[in-house]
Amino acid sequence: xxxxxxxxxxxxxxxxxxxxxxxxxxxxxxxxxxxxxxxxxxxxxxxxxxxxxxxxxxxxxxxxxxxxxxxxxxxxxxxxxxxxxxxxxxxxxxxxxxxxxxxxxxxxxxxxxxxxxxxxxxxxxxxxxxxxxxxxxxxxxxxxxxxxxxxxxxxxxxxxxxxxxxxxxxxxxxxxxxxxxxxxxxxxxxxxxx
Amino acid sequence: xxxxxxxxxxxxxxxxxxxxxxxxxxxxxxxxxxxxxxxxxxxxxxxxxxxxxxxxxxxxxxxxxxxxxxxxxxxxxxxxxxxxxxxxxxxxxxxxxxxxxxxxxxxxxxxxxxxxxxxxxxxxxxxxxxxxxxxxxxxxxxxxxxxxxxxxxxxxxxxxxxxxxxxxxxxxxxxxxxxxx
Numbered sequence: 001x002x003x004x005x006x007x008x009x010x011x012x013x014x015x016x017x018x019x020x021x022x023x024x025x026x027x028x029x030x031x032x033x034x035x036x037x038x039x040x041x042x043x044x045x046x047x048x049x050x051x052x053x054x055x056x057x058x059x060x061x062x063x064x065x066x067x068x069x070x071x072x073x074x075x076x077x078x079x080x081x082x083x084x085x086x087x088x089x090x091x092x093x094x095x096x097x098x099x100x101x102x103x104x105x106x107x108x109x110x111x112x113x114x115x116x117x118x119x120x121x122x123x124x125x126x127x128x129x130x131x132x133x134x135x136x137x138x139x140x141x142x143x144x145x146x147x148x149x150x151x152x153x154x155x156x157x158x159x160x161x162x163x164x165x166x167x168x169x170x171x172x173x174x175x176x177x178x179x180x181x182x183x184x185x186x187x188x189x190x191x192x193x194x
Numbered sequence: 195x196x197x198x199x200x201x202x203x204x205x206x207x208x209x210x211x212x213x214x215x216x217x218x219x220x221x222x223x224x225x226x227x228x229x230x231x232x233x234x235x236x237x238x239x240x241x242x243x244x245x246x247x248x249x250x251x252x253x254x255x256x257x258x259x260x261x262x263x264x265x266x267x268x269x270x271x272x273x274x275x276x277x278x279x280x281x282x283x284x285x286x287x288x289x290x291x292x293x294x295x296x297x298x299x300x301x302x303x304x305x306x307x308x309x310x311x312x313x314x315x316x317x318x319x320x321x322x323x324x325x326x327x328x329x330x331x332x333x334x335x336x337x338x339x340x341x342x343x344x345x346x347x348x349x350x351x352x353x354x355x356x357x358x359x360x361x362x363x364x365x366x367x368x369x370x371x372x373x374x375x
Contacts, residue, residue: 017250018361024322028353028360051311052291054318057213058284059254066288078289086281089251093259094273096245106244110372115248117371118364119331120342124349125360126323130316137312150317155324165213167314175310176303183302
């Protein structure tokens with residue numbers, strides 16, 4: 001496929017069609033396709049785009065496809081990528097709504113046992129990018145407490161404390177304060193030397 | 195008010211205030227479509243969640259498509275309207291945010307913000323993994339649980355240490371499930 005729009009659409013259609021268990025499970029697939037296979041963005045950009053997609057409201061997978069499509073081919077690219085992500089689930093759900101009742105799906109034994117196999121695999125596909133993004137984000141012995149604390153606090157289920165937005169705001173603000181403080185310290189260091 | 199207008203307004207709101215993706219959005223969707231509007235019953239909502247887990251794609255899209263279709267009396271336009279409504283507000287925000295970030299890439303503010311956000315993103319993914327390690331995904335009986343953990347460990351091994359495509363891993367896990375459960 002030479003045409004970049006077709007390739008974008010096909011790639012995100014594939015990602016949309018094979019993601020079970022919501023947006024987080026998509027990360028492994030998106031990383032494989034967008035970073036490893038097509039090399040549309042670098043590992044570092046991938047983590048930063050994930051940060052933006054996660055910080056905004058809406059559906060993570062759609063947000064992410066918009067970012068990638070826009071990076072490659074502007075508005076048209078984002079449209080094609082977003083449609084690719086949305087269409088598989090739109091078509092499948094519509095087909096189920098039109099032709100089947102929820103019970104026929106829910107009580108189908110074959111489907112049930114297939115999904116008993118897929119669900120724990122999806123969890124594994126979410127654990128894997130924890131390690132790869134940690135490496136890209138250059139997490140070291142000192143900074144490792146941040147992701148661990150964030151994960152446990154969100155997991156805790158305590159009202160307010162378990163809300164992810166809290167950590168996005170704290171992380172952004174903390175990073176900004178630390179960065180300017182370090183810039184200031186570096187500038188002082190240079191002055192002293194002179 | 196016309197049902198289409200109500201539907202579109204509700205899903206615009208869900209798109210705009212649904213933070214945290216997927217399952218975090220579920221309770222918000224439930225509040226709107228079950229409690230507030232009474233478009234579907236709680237058990238129908240549970241059905242939609244169950245179907246969403248067995249069909250690909252983001253749960254936000256799945257629920258918009260299904261509810262949009264059902265509450266307009268089986269109209270594809272209803273499904274399209276709700277799906278478009280949930281996607282469009284974050285779409286516009288995302289475009290603006292990407293452009294803003296790229297334009298100010300070199301500014302100390304953006305650099306600092308991203309420096310702080312990166313470890314948080316790692317934590318967010320880890321929290322998603324932790325939250326999914328539950329009875330629904332791993333089963334409640336011992337034998338079922340052991341088999342599930344085995345699938346999880348093997349999949350993780352291939353995902354982390356080899357270059358096998360995740361789609362292939364999902365297909366193999368589904369086949370394994372068919373034979374061992």
